[in-house]
Each structure stands twice: as structure tokens, then as C-alpha cells.
Amino acid sequence: MANFLSGLQALFGRSEPPVPVAAAPPPEFFQPTFETPVGYGPNGYVNRFLNPDYFATAETAEWIMRRFGAKEWFERVAPGNEGPIYTASHKERWLRFEDGLEVNAGILAAYFKRMPQESFPGLADRFVYDYIALARREKEAEAHARS
Numbered sequence: 682m683a684n685f686l687s688g689l690q691a692l693f694g695r696s697e698p699p700v701p702v703a704a705a706p707p708p709e710f711f712q713p714t715f716e717t718p719v720g721y722g723p724n725g726y727v728n729r730f731l732n733p734d735y736f737a738t739a740e741t742a743e744w745i746m747r748r749f750g751a752k753e754w755f756e757r758v759a760p761g762n763e764g765p766i767y768t769a770s771h772k773e774r775w776l777r778f779e780d781g782l783e784v785n786a787g788i789l790a791a792y793f794k795r796m797p798q799e800s801f802p803g804l805a806d807r808f809v810y811d812y813i814a815l816a817r818r819e820k821e822a823e824a825h826a827r828s
Contacts (some may be wrong), residue, residue, distance in 0.1 A: 710798040713745075713790035714738045718771040720762060734794075735759065735773050741827035742774035746785045749809060751776035754786055784816055 683766040716736035722728035737745065754776050762769035774786045789812060792805040 700725035709742060711748075711793055712797075713741045713793045715741070715758075715794075716771040716792070718759070718769050721768045721770070723766045729770060731759065731762075731771075733787075734791040735785055735787045736771050737774050737785075737790045739774065741790045742776070744754050744787050745809075746807075749776070749789070749813065750780050753777050764774075775816060780817070781819055782813070782820055787788060788812070 707736070712789070715733040715740060717733055719727045720729040720731055729766040731768045736759075739754075746754045754774050756772040757775050759769045759771075761767060763807050776784050776786050776789070778784075789809045792808045792812075794807040796808070798805065
């Protein structure tokens with residue numbers, strides 16, 4: 682046995698005790714945040730609650746914009762809440778891509794809420810890329826139908 686071990690040491694070198702390595706800090710996962718919008722009716726009172734998934738915060742819109750290569754984000758009044766009768770407490774935040782495609786940032790961020798990165802690595806990204814690709818195809822089909 683001693684010959685066997687000395688042969689291994691000659692072949693691979695003498696083993697030294699392992700050097701302890703500090704554990705890497707856990708990765709920070711994206712946690713999207715959303716506004717809590719309400720809709721106001723003609724009397725000025727809250728008459729409905731709006732889906733927060735359409736109302737990403739500015740920080741979330743910025744993160745989604747950078748992650749998926751959009752050119753910019755901007756605010757838009759939620760459809761049906763333009764006034765003068767019905768209004769909303771918050772505006773939606775949308776992304777605009779180089780090709781002119783516009784997508785609601787909250788809809789994309791909601792994938793990260795439903796499929797958190799720490800539990801489902803990469804899954805939300807796949808759904809967002811698929812959503813953007815489908816939106817592009819729909820935009821192209823609409824343009825083709827008009828021509």
C-alpha cells in the first residue's frame with residue numbers, strides 16, 4: 682500500500698491540505714415591484730381596483746428595459762382611464778424597442794413575480810423573450826394586413 686501511495690504522490694504530486702475558500706455571497710434575485718392603482722369614477726370616488734400587474738414601478742421598468750434590451754421606457758395612461766369620466770391613480774409604464782415595438786413593462790415583470798428566479802432559474806426570462814417575439818410577430822402581421 683505504501684508503494685501505491687508513493688506512486689500516486691510521484692504521479693500527481695504531494696497533496697496539501699485544502700485551503701478554505703470563503704463562500705460566495707448568495708446571488709441577488711430580481712424582485713419586481715408594482716404600484717397599487719385604483720380607478721376613479723365620475724363622482725371622484727374609487728369605483729374599481731386595477732390589476733397591479735399592468736403598473737410596474739419605475740425601478741422595475743428600468744430593470745426590465747435593461748435586461749431585455751429595450752431602448753427606453755415611458756408612461757402611458759391605462760386604456761379606459763383617459764378621463765374625463767374615468768381616471769386612474771397611476772400610469773402604466775411601457776417599453777419601446779429599437780424596432781418601435783411597445784410592450785407593457787408590468788406584464789413582463791409579472792413573469793418574475795409568478796416564477797421567481799431563485800425557484801425557477803431562467804424560466805421567467807424564457808417567457809418574456811417568447812412574449813416579446815410573439816408581440817413582434819403580431820405587429821408584423823398587422824402591418825402586413827394594412828398594406
